[in-house]
Amino acid sequence: MENQERFEPRIVGFLCRWCTYTGADLAGTSRIQYQPNVAAIRVMCSGRVDPSFVLKSFAEGADGVFIGGCHPGDCHYSEGNYKAVRRYRLLLRMLGQFGIDPRRVRLEWVSASEGERYAEVINEFTDEIRKLGPLEWNREQPAVSERSIA
Amino acid sequence: MSTNERIGVYICHCGSNIAQTVDCAALTEYAKTLPGVVVAKEYKYMCSDPGQDLIKKDVAENKLTRVVVSSCSPLMHEETFRTAVEDAGLNRFLFQMSNIREQVSWVHKDKVRATEKAKKLLRAAANRVLHQRPLERREVPVTPEVLVVGGGIAGIEAALRLADAGKKVHLVEKEPTIGGHMARFDKTFPTLDCAACILTPKMVSVGQHRNINLMVCSEVEEISGYTGSFKVKIRRKATCVDNASCVGCGVCWEKCPAKKIPSEFEEGLANRTAIYIPFPQAVPKRPVIDRDNCIYFKTGKCKVCEKFCDCKAIDFEQKDEVVEITVGAVIAATGFETLDPRTLPRYGYGRFDNVLSPLEFERLTNASGPTAGKVLLKDGSVPKSVAILHCIGSRDEKHLKHCSRVCCMYSLKFAHLVEEKTHAEITNFYIDIRAFGKGYEEFYHRLLKEGVTFVRGKAAEVTNVAEAPEEKGKLIVVAEDTLLGKVRRVPVDMVVLSTGLKARSDAGHMAHVLGISRSADGFFLERHPKLGPVDTPTEGIYLAGACQGPKDIPDSVAQGAAAAACALSLIDRTRVVLEPVTAEIDEKLCAGCKLCIANCPYSAIEFDETRKVSVVTEALCKGCGTCVATCPSGAARQKNFEDAQISSEIVGILASM
Numbered sequence: 001m002e003n004q005e006r007f008e009p010r011i012v013g014f015l016c017r018w019c020t021y022t023g024a025d026l027a028g029t030s031r032i033q034y035q036p037n038v039a040a041i042r043v044m045c046s047g048r049v050d051p052s053f054v055l056k057s058f059a060e061g062a063d064g065v066f067i068g069g070c071h072p073g074d075c076h077y078s079e080g081n082y083k084a085v086r087r088y089r090l091l092l093r094m095l096g097q098f099g100i101d102p103r104r105v106r107l108e109w110v111s112a113s114e115g116e117r118y119a120e121v122i123n124e125f126t127d128e129i130r131k132l133g134p135l136e137w138n139r140e141q142p143a144v145s146e147r148s149i150a
Numbered sequence: 151m152s153t154n155e156r157i158g159v160y161i162c163h164c165g166s167n168i169a170q171t172v173d174c175a176a177l178t179e180y181a182k183t184l185p186g187v188v189v190a191k192e193y194k195y196m197c198s199d200p201g202q203d204l205i206k207k208d209v210a211e212n213k214l215t216r217v218v219v220s221s222c223s224p225l226m227h228e229e230t231f232r233t234a235v236e237d238a239g240l241n242r243f244l245f246q247m248s249n250i251r252e253q254v255s256w257v258h259k260d261k262v263r264a265t266e267k268a269k270k271l272l273r274a275a276a277n278r279v280l281h282q283r284p285l286e287r288r289e290v291p292v293t294p295e296v297l298v299v300g301g302g303i304a305g306i307e308a309a310l311r312l313a314d315a316g317k318k319v320h321l322v323e324k325e326p327t328i329g330g331h332m333a334r335f336d337k338t339f340p341t342l343d344c345a346a347c348i349l350t351p352k353m354v355s356v357g358q359h360r361n362i363n364l365m366v367c368s369e370v371e372e373i374s375g376y377t378g379s380f381k382v383k384i385r386r387k388a389t390c391v392d393n394a395s396c397v398g399c400g401v402c403w404e405k406c407p408a409k410k411i412p413s414e415f416e417e418g419l420a421n422r423t424a425i426y427i428p429f430p431q432a433v434p435k436r437p438v439i440d441r442d443n444c445i446y447f448k449t450g451k452c453k454v455c456e457k458f459c460d461c462k463a464i465d466f467e468q469k470d471e472v473v474e475i476t477v478g479a480v481i482a483a484t485g486f487e488t489l490d491p492r493t494l495p496r497y498g499y500g501r502f503d504n505v506l507s508p509l510e511f512e513r514l515t516n517a518s519g520p521t522a523g524k525v526l527l528k529d530g531s532v533p534k535s536v537a538i539l540h541c542i543g544s545r546d547e548k549h550l551k552h553c554s555r556v557c558c559m560y561s562l563k564f565a566h567l568v569e570e571k572t573h574a575e576i577t578n579f580y581i582d583i584r585a586f587g588k589g590y591e592e593f594y595h596r597l598l599k600e601g602v603t604f605v606r607g608k609a610a611e612v613t614n615v616a617e618a619p620e621e622k623g624k625l626i627v628v629a630e631d632t633l634l635g636k637v638r639r640v641p642v643d644m645v646v647l648s649t650g651l652k653a654r655s656d657a658g659h660m661a662h663v664l665g666i667s668r669s670a671d672g673f674f675l676e677r678h679p680k681l682g683p684v685d686t687p688t689e690g691i692y693l694a695g696a697c698q699g700p701k702d703i704p705d706s707v708a709q710g711a712a713a714a715a716c717a718l719s720l721i722d723r724t725r726v727v728l729e730p731v732t733a734e735i736d737e738k739l740c741a742g743c744k745l746c747i748a749n750c751p752y753s754a755i756e757f758d759e760t761r762k763v764s765v766v767t768e769a770l771c772k773g774c775g776t777c778v779a780t781c782p783s784g785a786a787r788q789k790n791f792e793d794a795q796i797s798s799e800i801v802g803i804l805a806s807m
Contacts, residue, residue, distance in 0.1 A: 008263075010803075010804060012800055012803055012804065017225075018667070018687060019667065021225070022225060022667075022687070024252065024253055025223045025225060025226075025249075025252040025253070027252075027257055028223070028251065028252025028253055028256035028257050029252060029256070029679075031256050031257070032257060033257055033258065033259060034257055034258075035258075036254070036257075036258045036260070036263045036264060036266070036267045039267060039270045039271055039274065039803040040249075040253060040271075041274065041796060041799045041800070041803070042224070043775065043791060043796070044731055044773055044774055044775050044788075044791060045774040045775055045776060047749075047774050047775065047776030047779060048774065048775030048776060048778060048779050048788065048791060049779060050778070050779040050793065051779075052793075053796060053797070053800065056797055056800050057800050057804065060800055060801055060804040060805075061804045061806075062800075062803075062804055070667075073658070073662055074661070074662070074667060076665055076687075076688075076774075077751055077752075077772060077774035077776070078751040079751050080751070080774045080775075080776050083749060083776045083779070083780070087779065111667055111668075112667045112675055112687070113667065113668065113669040113670045113675055114670065119257070
């Protein structure tokens with residue numbers, strides 16, 4: 001039986017190029033091991049993460065979405081991370097209405113020097129999504145995928 | 151998905167860095183199944199010339215229109231491959247990279263799952279590259295001037311190198327004089343040359359150089375703009391002295407009646423006046439008025455300095471001035487602080503008279519210091535025994551985790567100076583002796599021959615509670631001698647705490663002004679620990695000296711010169727190319743809601759009242775993309791980070807195998 005195996009969640013990560021993506025690279029350079037469930041997409045700033053990217057990810061079959069930005073005050077573009085956190089708060093409220101547990105989306109601040117923290121956060125988030133189980137939003141509502149952004 | 155595009159995919163083994171964890175052959179076979187892929191190859195080192203030639207040859211022979219490389223991080227080699235793609239005749243933005251080293255092979259051990267993740271990332275890249283568009287890079291003119299922040303030895307070196315190359319340099323220093331920490335030292339290890347003798351000529355050169363605009367008592371408040379054209383706001387604090395009229399004759403500070411103000415330069419071991427120069431060799435040799443302690447500013451009466459000033463240089467009404475300049479590059483050389491020994495109360499600093507911080511000892515032993523170079527106890531007598539405690543606060547989980555690099559060597563220097571001046575019995579308490587530089591180990595051996603005692607063990611405390619007759623009236627250093635395996639109590643007259651170097655307490659603020667990051671220890675973060683130790687992620691902003699991490703004088707000088715070379719190589723180009731990741735707004739889709747305008751941190755979007763649409767000013771846009779995420783109608787678009795491009799990555803990551 002498939003469900004006897006350990007569930008391996010599929011997680012999309014949106015990482016800001018200046019802090020979290022560089023922090024993830026540092027985890028690599030430092031050879032810090034973590035679970036391979038998050039596959040990262042590089043954006044210039046966490047402020048670029050359109051909430052529809054998160055919905056698109058769920059529609060395409062993601063079980064969780066991770067957004068990583070610079071710590072407050074450290075944004076390369078002054079305040080993009082503040083924009084990200086505003087959208088994130090609103091998104092969390094909307095997810096409930098879609099029947100998605102808001103714990104499936106996580107926004108974290110990881111700086112370029114926090115390779116170790118990146119690994120910790122990714123492990124912790126992966127475990128949380130594993131506990132929440134598969135979302136399979138794409139299977140329940142196949143039409144959403146076509147309606148959402150291109 | 152059907153496509154007319156012809157993609158070439160190249161999988162890099164990176165020696166065994168990738169190949170030992172990712173099944174590169176399977177990945178290559180998988181690539182061949184992806185839409186649009188006509189060529190998929192694996193190679194040992196894609197970044198090498200033969201690797202790049204592979205791409206160039208295939209673009210010509212297989213008529214490739216897009217290229218994907220799965221290798222290291224794009225932060226490492228994106229430029230390399232973009233250039234290769236461009237050399238092959240394609241637009242450099244018709245290329246995408248997937249990071250299967252830093253974010254796959256180096257962080258995962260399970261070969262099957264690592265390969266699976268590599269496939270996801272490759273599929274995302276191959277999907278994305280289909281949506282990428284040819285772009286033109288922006289070229290902007292470079293202002294051939296450089297801002298150096300901080301006038302310590304690193305900043306001085308950088309400023310002089312640039313000025314000697316004929317470039318205009320703006321050197322901004324917070325204090326009333328340049329010279330930094332080095333100006334306060336007596337001797338420098340390991341050669342024991344006098345710090346003032348090697349530093350002050352350089353300080354004078356800075357003061358006299360026609361290409362250097364020296365601004366003391368000044369702070370950088372804001373940096374905006376972009377590589378090649380940074381707009382800088384500098385606050386020149388009111389010193390109440392008109393530097394143009396003042397000749398530095400010294401009458402004012404001789405006559406000033408407020409004489410009992412602890413001198414910062416002398417670590418409070420001597421006093422200064424309210425109008426003062428920090429030390430006799432200060433550059434510029436112009437006094438400043440300390441308003442907090444000036445009798446006139448406190449009581450409204452005095453003005454003695456004004457009465458005696460023949461040059462009429464005193465101006466009590468002087469106000470802060472904000473100067474705006476444009477520079478092509480910025481060098482941060484803001485230095486360090488020494489750890490405050492009060493944070494480690496067990497060593498008795500502040501409680502016992504004869505427990506000294508390293509800077510206090512530097513002043514005490516300095517020929518121009520408060521005791522004219524005599525090492526004396528507070529009561530004026532000569533110490534018969536001195537203990538030097540290494541690693542105070544450094545290599546310490548509770549304080550500074552890092553090794554401060556210079557403390558072993560300055561401790562050895564202190565030991566030598568005490569020996570030379572007092573013939574006292576000297577005991578060093580150390581964890582390890584780290585004598586890593588040229589001539590350093592030899593200096594350590596010299597000290598061993600000079601009869602200095604070394605106890606291997608970090609001091610646990612300094613106490614005055616005597617447990618034996620010989621300890622009466624002494625300071626007792628308690629430490630475990632790890633070579634003997636027992637606790638020792640060593641009674642001494644004087645204790646010097648070799649405290650570590652830490653990031654300045656305003657480093658967070660400065661990092662924010664400069665738009666750069668800091669590492670976990672608080673120091674400024676370099677672009678790459680090995681290949682970019684002077685650069686920051688922002689091109690045109692460079693680091694020099696101990697603001698990047700603890701450094702000794704030779705290393706600070708080397709990095710100062712290196713930063714100057716980096717800045718020079720940037721400003722000597724007449725133009726600099728910027729990434730075309732700016733936003734644009736499709737007028738046909740724009741509803742005129744102005745949300746983008748409210749969200750733009752750079753005021754780069756304006757509203758065209760006649761057409762009722764928002765318009766991006768490309769020169770001001772830095773490409774964060776927050777307006778795009780905010781736009782409800784999809785009119786805002788970020789070049790190379792378009793919605794369709796990011797969506798195609800999402801699809802690529804999540805598609806079933």
